[in-house]
Amino acid sequence: MRTKALTRFRARQEWRFFGALRTAAPGWTWAWWALIVLRGVVPAVASVAFGWLVGAVERHGSLTGPLVLVAITFTTTLVMQPVHQLVSSNLGSSMAAHLYDRLMAVCVTPVGIGHLESPELTNDLTMARDFDLGMMGPPLDISMDFVAGGLVQLVVGLSASVLLFGFHWWAPPALLVAWGCTHWLLRESGVWKDRNTDEVRTAQRHADYAYRLAVDAAPSKELRFFGLAGWVTERFIGRRSRLYELQYEATRMREKSVLSCLAIVVGVNLVVFWLLGDAASSGAISTGATVVFVQAAIGVSAIAFGGLNWALDGASAPVAALARLETSVAESSALQPGAGRLLQFGPKEIRFRDVHFAYAGEGRTVLDGFDLTVPAGSSLAIVGLNGAGKTTLAKLLCRLYDPTSGSIEIDGMPLTELDAVDWRRRVTAVFQDFVRFELPLCVNVAPVGAPDDVIRAALADAGGEAIAGGNLDTILSKGYPGGTDLSGGQWQRVALARALCAVRQGAEVLLLDEPTAQLDVRGEAEIFERVLTASRHCTTILISHRFSTVRLADRICVMDGGRVVELGTHAELISLGGRYRTMFELQASRFTELDDDGAELVHESL
Ligand SMILES: Nc1ncnc2c1ncn2[C@@H]1O[C@H](COP(=O)(O)OP(=O)(O)OP(=O)(O)O)[C@@H](O)[C@H]1O
C-alpha cells in the first residue's frame, strides 16, 4: 500500500521535474533549494526578533541584541531575494538546455523516423519542443522564480507554524489545514489540468500553424498570390481565442470552492486569534510572546494558494511530456538499432522478400508482398504511378521504417539484424524531398566532411561545378551575409552531388528518388549518364517518372498495388507490350507533340 502510494508520488510530474533539476544543474539546484529554506526561515526569526525587542522595551532592558537580530533578518531578506532570482534564472536556463538535449536525443537517436510522424506522440513532441517559447506560459528562466517564490512561501508558513507550538499544540495543525485547504479547493482555478486534451492541443497546433504561415518566408508567395492573408489572420485569432476561452473556462474562480475556503479559513483564524487575545489580556502570555504568536499566526497564511500550483504545473508539464516520449521511444522495437551484425564485405545482393508495409495509424497497405532481388553492382529502375509506394520502398531500404511483415535481406541477413550505422555508411540516397541545409555549399555536398577536390569532383559529376560561382564556402541561404539561394534544379544538382560524394567516399548502394525531376530536359539525360558512370561499381536504384533516364538502367521494375508487376530490361518490357510499354509510349508521344528543341532531343533519345 505504502509502496504503491510512493510509486504514484514518484510518477507525478512535479517529482520528475525536481529530479530533472538535479540532473540539469546540481550546483544551481543546491543553491536554489538552500535559498528557499533560508528565505523561508528568516521571517520566523524576524518574528522572534520583534517579540524579543518588544519584551526588551517593556522590561527596559538592552535593545542591542534584538535590534541587531532585526537588522540581520531585514538585510538578509533584502539581499537574498535578488540573489535567488538570479539563481532561479540560471537554473531555469540550464534546465531548458537539459530538456532540449534530451529532446534532441529522443528525436535523432532512434534508427527509424516513425516516432516523429506518430499522431499519438505529436502533442508531447510539440509541448517538449515549444515549452520555452513563452507561448503557453513563461519560459523556464522566469517561471523558476515563480516556483521558487511559491516554495519560499510554503517554508515561511511552515516555520511560522513551528513558533505557534509555544502557544497551543493544536494551533499549528489547525491553521496549516485551514490554509492548506486553499490548495485543494482552489486548485481547479489555478491549474489548467485539462490542457492535454485533444481540443486544447488541436487549437494550439492550428494557431501555431496559422502563425507560421503568416510569418515564415516559404509560404509568403502563396499567401499573397491566393489572397490568403486575411484567412490566415482570422484563423490564427480564432484558434488563439478558443485557447483563451478553454483556459478561462478551466481556471476561472468557482463560487462554491471559494465560499468553502473562506468559511474554513475565517473560522479557524477566529478561534486562534480569539484565544490569543484572551491569553494576552489575562496575562497568561507576555507581550513579547504575544507579538511573536500573532506574527506567526499571520505567517502561516503564507502556505495558502499563491500561484505555486500554477507555476509548478506549467514548469513541470514539459518534463512529463518528454518522459512520455522517452518511454514510448524506448518501448518501440521498430526504432531499435538491431542486433548490430556487420557485413564483412560490400553487399552482393539485396533481396526484398514478401515485404508488406503500412504506415503506423494508417489502414492502407502500401507494400503488399513486394518481392525482388537486386544483384550488387547492377542498376535497377523502379517506375509506377503516384502513390505506388516507390519512395516508401526506398525509405525501408534505408531502415527509416521496418516492414510490417516479410524482410529485406542483405546477403541473406535481415536488415533489422544489421548494425544500422554500418548499413547507412554503405547506403546513400537522394530523396524526393531532400534537405536544403542553410549552410555552406561544401557542407551541403559533404555534411560529414570531405577533401575539397572530392567535393568539387562530386559537384562536377552532378553538373553543378558552376553553382555559387564554384565557391564552396558560399552559404546556400539568403538569410546570411554573402549567402545565396539556388534554383530548384541547382538544388537538385547539389543533392545529387551529396550522394555522389558519399559514393566517392565508399558508399556501395545508391538510391535516387526522382533525382532529375527538376532538371531541364537537356540536363537530365546528360547528368544521369554521368551519374551512372560515377556510380558504376555501386548498386544503383533509380526511382523516376522520366523514361529517358529509366531506360538506361540494367533492369526496370514496374510497381503497382504494392508489388512488382513487370520486371526486365527496357527492350524486354517494350516487347512484352504491358504496362511499361503503355507508360513509355504515352510519354514519348507527349514529347513529339511538343515543338521545342529540348523535347525533340529527349524524344530522339527515347
Ligand atoms: N509518412 C507517411 N505516413 C503515412 N502515409 C504515407 C507516408 N508517406 C507516404 N504515405 C502514403 O503511402 C503511399 C505511398 O507513398 P509513396 O511516397 O511511397 O509513393 P510514391 O510511389 O513514391 O509516389 P510518387 O510517385 O508520387 O512519389 C501513398 O498513398 C502515401 O499517401
Ligand SMILES: [Mg+2]
Ligand atoms: Mg515518391
